[in-house]
Amino acid sequence: MSMRWDVLIVGAGPAGMAAAVAASRGRLRVAVLDDNAAAGGQIWRRGLGETAEPAKQKMLHAFKECGAVLLAGRRVVQAPEPGVLEAWCDETNVLERYHYDRLILATGARERFLPFPGWTLPGVMGAGGLQALVRGGYDVRGKRVVVAGTGPLLMAVAAHLKHDGAKVVAICEQASMARMLPFAAQLAKKPSKILQAVALGANLRGVSYKTGCWPVAAIGNGRLQHVELTDGRRRWTEQCDLLACGFHLVPNLELPLLFGCRVENDAVAVNAMQQTSVAGVYCAGEPTGIAGVDAALLQGEIAGLAAAGNTGGAEKLVARSKAERAFGEAMTSAFRLRDEVLRLCDANTIVCRCEDVSYGSLKALADEKNNWTDAKLLTRCGMGPCQGRVCGPAVEALFGWKNASVRPPVFPVPIAAFITEPQSEFDNQQALQEMQ
Amino acid sequence: MQFDVLILGAGIVGSACALECARAGMKVGIVEPNVPANGASAAGMGHIVVMDDSPAQLALSRYGRELWQQMRQALPATVEYEQCGTLWVAADEEEMQEVHAKQRTYASVGVETEILDAQALEHAEPQLRKGLAGGLRVPGDGVIYPPAAARFFLDEAIRLGATLLRGVLPVAAAQGRVKLQDGSGLSAGAIVIATGVNTSLVPWITVQPRKGHLVITDRYPGFVRHQLVELGYLKSAHKLTADSVAFNVQPRQTGQLLIGSSRQYSDAVPDVDAAILRRMLDRASEYLPRISELSAIRVWTGFRAATPDKLPLIGPTPDRSVFLAMGFEGLGITNAPGAARLVGDYLLGREPAIDRTPFLPGRALKQAEAMRA
Numbered sequence: 001m002s003m004r005w006d007v008l009i010v011g012a013g014p015a016g017m018a019a020a021v022a023a024s025r026g027r028l029r030v031a032v033l034d035d036n037a038a039a040g041g042q043i044w045r046r047g048l049g050e051t052a053e054p055a056k057q058k059m060l061h062a063f064k065e066c067g068a069v070l071l072a073g074r075r076v077v078q079a080p081e082p083g084v085l086e087a088w089c090d091e092t093n094v095l096e097r098y099h100y101d102r103l104i105l106a107t108g109a110r111e112r113f114l115p116f117p118g119w120t121l122p123g124v125m126g127a128g129g130l131q132a133l134v135r136g137g138y139d140v141r142g143k144r145v146v147v148a149g150t151g152p153l154l155m156a157v158a159a160h161l162k163h164d165g166a167k168v169v170a171i172c173e174q175a176s177m178a179r180m181l182p183f184a185a186q187l188a189k190k191p192s193k194i195l196q197a198v199a200l201g202a203n204l205r206g207v208s209y210k211t212g213c214w215p216v217a218a219i220g221n222g223r224l225q226h227v228e229l230t231d232g233r234r235r236w237t238e239q240c241d242l243l244a245c246g247f248h249l250v251p252n253l254e255l256p257l258l259f260g261c262r263v264e265n266d267a268v269a270v271n272a273m274q275q276t277s278v279a280g281v282y283c284a285g286e287p288t289g290i291a292g293v294d295a296a297l298l299q300g301e302i303a304g305l306a307a308a309g310n311t312g313g314a315e316k317l318v319a320r321s322k323a324e325r326a327f328g329e330a331m332t333s334a335f336r337l338r339d340e341v342l343r344l345c346d347a348n349t350i351v352c353r354c355e356d357v358s359y360g361s362l363k364a365l366a367d368e369k370n371n372w373t374d375a376k377l378l379t380r381c382g383m384g385p386c387q388g389r390v391c392g393p394a395v396e397a398l399f400g401w402k403n404a405s406v407r408p409p410v411f412p413v414p415i416a417a418f419i420t421e422p423q424s425e426f427d428n429q430q431a432l433q434e435m436q
Numbered sequence: 437m438q439f440d441v442l443i444l445g446a447g448i449v450g451s452a453c454a455l456e457c458a459r460a461g462m463k464v465g466i467v468e469p470n471v472p473a474n475g476a477s478a479a480g481m482g483h484i485v486v487m488d489d490s491p492a493q494l495a496l497s498r499y500g501r502e503l504w505q506q507m508r509q510a511l512p513a514t515v516e517y518e519q520c521g522t523l524w525v526a527a528d529e530e531e532m533q534e535v536h537a538k539q540r541t542y543a544s545v546g547v548e549t550e551i552l553d554a555q556a557l558e559h560a561e562p563q564l565r566k567g568l569a570g571g572l573r574v575p576g577d578g579v580i581y582p583p584a585a586a587r588f589f590l591d592e593a594i595r596l597g598a599t600l601l602r603g604v605l606p607v608a609a610a611q612g613r614v615k616l617q618d619g620s621g622l623s624a625g626a627i628v629i630a631t632g633v634n635t636s637l638v639p640w641i642t643v644q645p646r647k648g649h650l651v652i653t654d655r656y657p658g659f660v661r662h663q664l665v666e667l668g669y670l671k672s673a674h675k676l677t678a679d680s681v682a683f684n685v686q687p688r689q690t691g692q693l694l695i696g697s698s699r700q701y702s703d704a705v706p707d708v709d710a711a712i713l714r715r716m717l718d719r720a721s722e723y724l725p726r727i728s729e730l731s732a733i734r735v736w737t738g739f740r741a742a743t744p745d746k747l748p749l750i751g752p753t754p755d756r757s758v759f760l761a762m763g764f765e766g767l768g769i770t771n772a773p774g775a776a777r778l779v780g781d782y783l784l785g786r787e788p789a790i791d792r793t794p795f796l797p798g799r800a801l802k803q804a805e806a807m808r809a
Binding site: 387419 | 472478654718732
């Protein structure tokens with residue numbers, strides 16, 4: 001007997017969990033696929049140094065109780081036909097096939113990295129990546145850390161590192177104070193966000209927070225020893241063991257593109273019900289535009305209700321969701337990249353680490369009016385194992401080349417995934433039994 | 437604009453023709469509606485291989501390989517030329533007989549080979565499954581990264597004065613005139629059509645798109661050392677109708693593996709076909725059991741330009757201003773430099789190094805007439 005999920009959700013971060021909780025109220029069969037081992041997404045990643053944020057605890061609890069099935073450790077690989085997707089399960093080494101009526105994509109965001117001389121030295125890490133490592137047990141006690149880049153994540157990461165015993169030397173925010181003021185005004189309208197900011201500020205007492213300041217080069221003999229910083233007028237170096245670096249977030253658009261959802265202004269286009277351009281496919285959270293966790297929770301709930309047919313319930317949330325979106329737009333504007341951080345590379349700076357592609361080779365192609373297809377074809381930039389997840393946003397920022405299509409497998413998978421027949425209903429039945 | 441020669445298509449064949457003509461001092465124009473080398477040149481493996489399926493193919497591919505070897509020093513590092521050799525793998529004693537026959541054929545045209553028994557095969561390629569009968573090593577064969585080679589030819593031609601007309605689509609080519617989609621025109625003493633699988637400018641010839649799948653893995657340096665091809669490959673490659681797969685694995689300079697091959701006539705859409713991909717990878721894992729554990733990072737398809745008699749169309753047409761260089765099937769990379777020389781020979785009245793009559797496009801016209809009759 002064949003079985004379909006009424007609502008299948010990809011991503012168990014705040015948006016995906018909120019969608020699952022909302023959709024499950026309609027006594028529907030709801031499942032959530034996620035590539036991590038547990039629910040929470042990147043922002044609520046479980047592990048050491050977990051914070052007891054009330055919103056997080058509340059949602060994790062509601063998700064656990066709602067009756068939706070969490071299918072963790074699954075990476076979506078391909079969508080062979082409408083209403084069907086296939087995911088690779090690392091634990092069982094099986095390609096699983098899922099049938100669904102409605103799909104909610106809640107694939108979150110990832111950090112953007114910008115290349116600069118020395119950024120590939122050991123000791124230079126993504127800000128969020130370092131935080132995840134620390135939660136996984138990486139010891140930062142006594143380590144001197146510079147946190148640099150842009151976006152609210154820098155403060156959160158710095159607070160976490162300090163809490164875990166790191167010596168945070170400085171937080172360097174490339175955005176100017178003038179640019180951030182309108183965003184601060186938005187923050188001031190939101191009591192919950194003020195509380196978060198105050199809490200962060202308290203944790204970060206004694207740490208220097210410099211606006212209008214960015215890294216120019218990471219320096220070291222075989223591993224990071226110094227970072228050279230600038231405020232546009234003068235340059236100085238800070239001695240450090242780690243440089244946690246991130247330039248705000250970019251939406252994970254691979255799956256929306258795979259399913260053919262229309263993308264506008266670097267985000268998935270959705271209507272007020274979070275419905276994408278593809279019938280039966282919804283999108284919630286950061287892929288529709290970076291706007292933070294509160295927006296993700298609301299959009300997830302709207303998508304879950306709408307996918308379950310409760311548009312009345314969803315409509316009640318639309319006004320609040322719009323306000324959150326405005327907050328997101330203010331944030332995007334506040335943390336827009338300044339031109340200077342797009343001019344940090346020298347000719348030898350590596351842009352694509354998988355394929356060792358230098359800035360110089362890409363610049364030469366860009367100067368001769370080549371496009372992204374030429375660049376990929378000739379340098380294989382973005383065609384290594386990370387499939388452009390790291391260098392893609394950098395290349396877009398540096399040269400304006402956008403990745404507009406995705407080919408399966410969306411994630412690298414063992415060859416075996418293509419040899420064996422995908423397994424379908426058996427696993428779904430088993431999951432259903434576990435659920436009951 | 438007036439040119440001595442207009443090359444239509446900037447794939448590896450068109451780019452090689454452009455360079456050949458530019459070197460001879462001709463005023464060359466290259467017309468490419470899309471990204472250069474974005475068709476079969478980008479989709480294929482980049483295997484430089486002497487193929488012995490017919491005397492004409494043997495002569496052309498041997499000539500092509502020799503020209504690749506001669507220009508090796510001049511190629512930039514991005515071309516990733518690696519003379520890894522081809523290893524034709526014999527599964528059983530029957531195929532081992534073919535190994536001996538194949539060696540005699542190669543020897544007759546002076547191509548060096550080496551017969552490996554079961555033990556030598558195991559030593560040469562430890563990842564191959566046990567129990568295979570042996571193989572034939574062709575040490576002079578190699579691999580390249582074709583898009584970089586095609587672009588090198590193109591850039592060299594431009595450096596010598598050729599003009600690239602990019603983003604313009606030719607809609608007709610006859611009597612020294614090329615009509616473009618925007619209504620404008622170009623003139624030349626000669627026109628060389630090198631549009632691969634696209635026959636819209638020469639509708640009287642038969643070139644069938646023959647779909648293939650390829651998989652590329654993450655980096656596993658040393659997993660295999662030669663381009664490995666099953667001896668049954670020719671049987672597969674010669675089936676003119678049925679879909680087929682064959683074991684064909686290539687080590688890239690990066691340590692990545694390219695895994696092929698499939699051949700389909702019936703399928704005209706570029707989507708990955710899960711069923712034939714399964715057969716293809718299943719076949720590869722029969723020869724290399726541990727390949728199933730390796731991480732695949734991309735799967736794609738492409739279309740080979742297949743002619744009914746398996747030979748490319750190189751040379752003049754009834755319209756004496758129009759020449760063809762197309763229909764190379766799976767051998768466009770190997771044969772591009774040889775085809776470019778033959779085209780140059782026609783245009784400059786030089787004596788060709790090999791017999792060029794088997795490639796004359798007139799035979800396609802006769803086939804078309806025969807089909808109409």
